[in-house]
Amino acid sequence: MILQSLRELAEREKLVDDPAFESKAVRWQIALDADGRFLNAYDTSAPEQLPEGSRKKPKMQAKLMRIPRRLGRSSGVKPDFLVDNAKYALGFAVDPAEAEDPRLLQCHAAFVELLRSAPQDVPELQAVFTFLANATSREACAKNLAEKGGFASNDLFCFEVAGEMLADIEELQTWWRTQREEADEGSLPMQCLVCGEFRVSARLHNSFQIRGASTSGVPLVSFNAGAFEKYGLSGNDNAPVCTGCMTAYTEALRRLTRAQYETPSGRKLRPLSTVLNGDTTAVYWAEGQSELPALLSAMNTDPKSIRELLDSPRKGSEFLLKDTSGFYCLILTGAQGRASVRRLHVDTVAAVSRNLLLYFRAIQTGGSSEHVPMPLSALLRSLVFKGELERLPSDLGVELWMTALFGLPLSPAFLAAVVTRIRVEQQDLQQGIWKVGRQRAALLQLYFISNRFDCTGNRRGENDSIEDLRMGLNHDIDDRAYVFGRIFATAERMQLLAQSQGLNRTLVDRFFAMASVRPQTVYAQLLSQYQYHYRKAMRDIPGVAKKANDLWLELQSKLDARGAFGKSFDFADQARFGLGYYHQKQDFVDQAMAAKAAREALALHDAEAITSTTDSNEETTA
Numbered sequence: 001m002i003l004q005s006l007r008e009l010a011e012r013e014k015l016v017d018d019p020a021f022e023s024k025a026v027r028w029q030i031a032l033d034a035d036g037r038f039l040n041a042y043d044t045s046a047p048e049q050l051p052e053g054s055r056k057k058p059k060m061q062a063k064l065m066r067i068p069r070r071l072g073r074s075s076g077v078k079p080d081f082l083v084d085n086a087k088y089a090l091g092f093a094v095d096p097a098e099a100e101d102p103r104l105l106q107c108h109a110a111f112v113e114l115l116r117s118a119p120q121d122v123p124e125l126q127a128v129f130t131f132l133a134n135a136t137s138r139e140a141c142a143k144n145l146a147e148k149g150g151f152a153s154n155d156l157f158c159f160e161v162a163g164e165m166l167a168d169i170e171e172l173q174t175w176w177r178t179q180r181e182e183a184d185e186g187s188l189p190m191q192c193l194v195c196g197e198f199r200v201s202a203r204l205h206n207s208f209q210i211r212g213a214s215t216s217g218v219p220l221v222s223f224n225a226g227a228f229e230k231y232g233l234s235g236n237d238n239a240p241v242c243t244g245c246m247t248a249y250t251e252a253l254r255r256l257t258r259a260q261y262e263t264p265s266g267r268k269l270r271p272l273s274t275v276l277n278g279d280t281t282a283v284y285w286a287e288g289q290s291e292l293p294a295l296l297s298a299m300n301t302d303p304k305s306i307r308e309l310l311d312s313p314r315k316g317s318e319f320l321l322k323d324t325s326g327f328y329c330l331i332l333t334g335a336q337g338r339a340s341v342r343r344l345h346v347d348t349v350a351a352v353s354r355n356l357l358l359y360f361r362a363i364q365t366g367g368s369s370e371h372v373p374m375p376l377s378a379l380l381r382s383l384v385f386k387g388e389l390e391r392l393p394s395d396l397g398v399e400l401w402m403t404a405l406f407g408l409p410l411s412p413a414f415l416a417a418v419v420t421r422i423r424v425e426q427q428d429l430q431q432g433i434w435k436v437g438r439q440r441a442a443l444l445q446l447y448f449i450s451n452r453f454d455c456t457g458n459r460r461g462e463n464d465s466i467e468d469l470r471m472g473l474n475h476d477i478d479d480r481a482y483v484f485g486r487i488f489a490t491a492e493r494m495q496l497l498a499q500s501q502g503l504n505r506t507l508v509d510r511f512f513a514m515a516s517v518r519p520q521t522v523y524a525q526l527l528s529q530y531q532y533h534y535r536k537a538m539r540d541i542p543g544v545a546k547k548a549n550d551l552w553l554e555l556q557s558k559l560d561a562r563g564a565f566g567k568s569f570d571f572a573d574q575a576r577f578g579l580g581y582y583h584q585k586q587d588f589v590d591q592a593m594a595a596k597a598a599r600e601a602l603a604l605h606d607a608e609a610i611t612s613t614t615d616s617n618e619e620t621t622a
Contacts, residue, residue: 015252022069027045038140188200276394326346326348333394491533494549
């Protein structure tokens with residue numbers, strides 16, 4: 001089903017018109033005159049085109065060219081026709097220490113040998129032979145490349161002779177097509193797993209680049225050991241796919257994963273993939289003409305654009321929720337020699353849109369940025385030390401992605417990862433590092449909501465809609481862990497009222513980790529510290545201190561009504577404790593901002609009144 005859907009995507013978007021050729025980014029263009037003399041080495045790379053208003057630094061991207069399809073290589077010496085890297089095309093090594101490496105000479109010799117197999121009556125090809133055989137011209141080329149900053153080992157080189165690209169010459173293109181067709185001759189036809197026709201199966205499948213794999217690319221289907229073979233079949237005959245279907249599905253994968261892709265007709269397409277961590281990528285596509293897949297790549301950077309599409313009155317959720325066309329998502333993990341399929345999920349555009357609406361609702365945590373969705377990458381970074389995504393276990397990224405798009409419930413293992421990160425995180429307010437920050441609170445809410453609870457951990461009704469979800473601080477809840485989290489936040493506030501400056505360690509630094517697991521152990525110390533801070537705050541700012549104490553007493557009465565703490569909190573209780581703490585702190589912030597806004601409005605009103613009175617007096621005097 002995966003390969004069939006990918007082949008249909010390639011046919012729908014017309015990605016393949018000639019199986020012998022492909023569109024590829026070629027950075028260097030070696031210009032020669034008609035006699036094979038070196039003229040210049042042109043760097044085709046240019047800054048990428050970013051959306052208007054993007055703050056991202058543009059990357060340099062090489063020019064896309066139509067070249068003979070590369071065959072892929074994982075080991076051995078295998079040259080590509082007309083266009084290859086510096087080692088093959090020019091016999092140049094990135095590291096000067098490798099200049100005398102015998103393998104370097106073998107690679108270049110193989111490239112030249114393949115050129116000699118092509119028709120020799122092409123003058124431009126003879127000019128290339130003259131250049132490659134002339135040590136002085138090659139030295140001038142190497143010097144020219146060094147002056148332009150050098151080249152990378154995976155940069156591709158092509159040749160231009162007297163203004164004509166070698167890859168565009170008709171005689172050479174015809175010869176290459178013939179070579180590709182003859183490669184399949186002599187093999188027995190087998191039933192293709194994709195199209196069902198009896199055809200010669202592809203001996204090797206084309207490669208595509210995926211994060212975590214080698215930069216030269218990896219195939220999706222390969223058999224590299226006898227343990228994977230059966231019934232006396234060898235290699236890819238164990239999963240026969242004809243050359244046409246193989247070319248189509250690999251071209252579809254390239255179209256989904258490449259940062260820049262151009263169809264044979266010249267149409268440029270945006271990637272349909274999202275990086276989840278250091279080696280795992282989600283690729284997705286839809287059967288219809290929906291705009292949703294194209295916007296999903298912004299989940300890591302600008303999810304606001306997705307939210308705006310869902311809210312759009314002309315083409316938003318009202319229309320997306322009626323779109324029953326298929327939506328496919330493939331989770332791939334790159335390894336050195338292969339790409340592993342971790343998950344495949346199929347649904348409809350309507351279901352994905354509905355799940356995204358619930359996801360965006362679930363990660364709302366209040367505050368001034370309430371209606372700006374958090375990027376997926378920010379949520380994932382909150383799960384690892386110093387936000388380094390390379391450290392993130394791929395299962396966590398995959399789970400969060402599947403929950404956002406397909407509504408799958410987050411697992412207890414995911415919840416354990418969140419509460420453990422909260423417990424071990426060292427809060428540093430000067431660096432903006434919080435125990436329970438906006439991102440972690442959003443993940444806790446998402447865990448409960450994805451498991452049919454509300455954002456505070458209470459069971460939801462079966463018929464409750466997304467709009468019925470109550471977000472933020474809930475005064476009505478008397479859950480012991482949630483209330484204790486609110487009490488902890490109130491105690492911290494009283495400490496800040498009593499000692500607003502010169503605090504070396506806050507209550508959070510001293511007690512949060514233990515309070516979230518074994519509350520009874522620290523409860524007595526928390527009460528003692530609170531009374532000390534309350535008396536001190538009453539001396540300095542009695543009005544504010546009394547208001548905070550009223551809340552403390554109200555919460556204490558709720559806690560007393562629930563009886564004594566148990567031996568310890570489980571992970572779900574720890575999550576409710578963290579949410580109670582965050583919601584109460586956010587409520588304090590909202591109250592402070594509302595009071596500040598009220599003071600500013602009053603000051604503005606007074607200023608306008610004074611100005612009006614002054615103008616009136618001046619008019620009376622005149």
